[in-house]
Amino acid sequence: MSVDTETRPGRHAAQPPPDGTMMRKAGDWARRGPLLPALIFMIIVTQLPFVVTIVVSFMDWNAYYPDERGFAGVDNFRRVLTDANTRHAIWVTILLTAGVVLISLVLGLLIAMLLDRKFRGRGAVRTMMITPFLVVPVAAALLWKHALYNPTYGLFNGVLKWLFGDNAPQPDWISNQPLWSIIFALVWQWTPFMMLILLAGLQSRPLDVIEAAGIDGANQWEIFRYMTLPHLRQYLELSALLGSIYVVQNFDAVFTITSGGLGTANLPYTIYQTFYTAHDYGRASAAGVIVVIGTILIATFALRSVSTLFREEVGR
């Protein structure tokens, strides 16, 4: 990974020109110029709405009762935090994210190691592997819900009938294990993502060093444990971070597979419902603020680890 930060001669932070503050300021603005459109755009489109969300979260505001709009203090937060549904949604979000990211990370690593060898048809296998990631998420969720999980004509129960004849068990997968149904559908989509990044990591290993270790008598496990894994650490962290960012916000799979029913409503789905169906703007905003606070807590850790990892790269 070549995300070098800090020092590299010739491209370091703004060098103040020798003559006067005016010149330096002009120079600074010339450097900032190209950055400003993107920065201002991002602040207006992503930060401003969130400020409004914070304001609304302290208000009584339900679109069905427009006359009762007013200041509510911390009422919304109290209602959200004491609400059993929201608490359950927080728990579901954690389970869903951790389940999908961990399982696809482990599977992705194993498959990346399988593909990090020369064999006939390696390109074809790689292409097959990434296909799930290229199916539009809603389409993938529909595929799992209707074509695979469906108890009467889904492929899973069809395979059971093939294997065990007409008396084969025909479970209703989604009703029996709603959360796992969603997790597996998402693991299927996210394993290729993890695999691609980890495979690139494996292929960037310094092979000569590993061969030398092999000659010095290190066995395969020792090479994996003390050389491959430390080298892969940053790739594992990067793919886990990016995977979490996307999976924690997942809406498509929950919406499509269970419509938030059977106890699978995660926070994004719950907030969507509070706002879109119940029109309780104040409460939806309070829940949104709570999600953001939670995300910031996690992201601060994650960003710190990623940013130290990028700084370690200096001088490579």
Place this chain on the structure above:
Amino acid sequence: MNERSEFISKRRGGGWALSGLAWIVGILFVLPVVWMLLTSFHSEEDAAKNPPDLGAPLTLDGYRSFFDTGPWPSIANSLTASILSTALVILLAFPAAYALSIRPVRKWTDVLFFFLSTKMLPVVAGLLPIYLFAQSVGFLDNIWLLIILYTSMNLPIAVWMLRSFLSEVPVEILEAASVDGANLTRTLRSVVAPVVTPGIASAALICFIFSWNELLFARVLTGTVAQTAPVFLTGFVTSQGLFLAKVCAASIVVSLPVLIAGFAAQDKLVQGLSLGAVK
């Protein structure tokens, strides 16, 4: 030397078992898509059979009945939103990446991490104000609203990726060329373009895919006029029991642009997914 080549052959040869296992895993992962493709060409009656009938006659009925539901406007909307937002992203991200790598501003790492941190702000937390704003200015169900939002969604990714590519441009050559104006065009073409073009291509690919796939914004903010293909697909969520072939045909058609783009540019996919960290 003997020992060394033996070690290499052990690593490379690997054994039939592992290669076979890799094939099995690959086939298992692609199987649901193959199944979807096959079912989409079956008649509704055959598609609903249990156990499935693999040898059932193929037909285009599923596709016909899908296209009868009128998906083209939503596909056109998806294309418009994805292509225009991707163009806008590159237009904004390229100068920004320049100001974060070749002639960096002060505290440019902080700016870089600000961009990344916006990706961690859950979409759903900003949804309500955006909805209320769009409602008050009559901007709901307008494709431009989605274009702007998709741009903000993908801009951080593109900035990160392009920055990582631009930081490979040899600055000394660029500076020397900018002193001698005549050389600048040539330098841009021979030194900068080879580094930057693949970066722009991978960024554009990823931005296109993420915009094409997006559901939550599109679902909440569009109606009959500006609805996108994924929103159109959500019409198949319930009670489509007897229309499995149609659902599969719909899923194939909507996924096709992403499948084509992704297969055509597999290497770009890795670069894009890792924000340019892996080249």
